[in-house]
Amino acid sequence: GAGVSQSPSNKVTEKGKDVELRCDPISGHTALYWYRQSLGQGLEFLIYFQGNSAPDKSGLPSDRFSAERTGGSVSTLTIQRTQQEDSAVYLCASSPQGANYGYTFGSGTRLTVV
């Protein structure tokens, strides 16, 4: 596709359930990022994948959060045992090598934990 695609666009889940959020980056983009934006907050870094290198997981807030990127393309962010504080818009972005941070973001997944 022409842009970064995220699914679902909205997700309402009950506290304690697991959720999976999907990101399809732009074809050929080697770098993929996950950020989240909670209400009234800036974008918070979660995880970064670059090619075949080990991902930078330094932003994951707890061990309930994990992400993988299969075949250097699609990425899935998994949140286990969701809590109300996990409610946020989860944004995925991709960029080609050497892009000077000109990320292309997807439209995000709005997660609501009730």
Next chain:
Amino acid sequence: DQQVKQNSPSLSVQEGRISILNCDYTNSMFDYFLWYKKYPAEGPTFLISISSIKDKNEDGRFTVFLNKSAKHLSLHIVPSQPGDSAVYFCAAPSDRGSTLGRLYFGRGTQLTVWP
């Protein structure tokens, strides 16, 4: 620990006037800065950037100014248009000299341009 700060959550400007959005940072090692623009229900889009070797970068109606001694940058939009109404985020990369990696974002400023 906010390394990039946008202290004004909102700004309202009349169409045709100048909009000035401000950003401060705490880490003197930052050497590159970016502005992103976000409309509701969309992801942020890259707007303009500046390297620390410059103090100004201009792209059409948008100009970013960098004052390294004050650890301050600003985005000027002249003339402002109603379509500029959006949330503007300031950001800086964590890795000096790199072109990839995490960005530190400010909390954003909601710009409203009224006719």
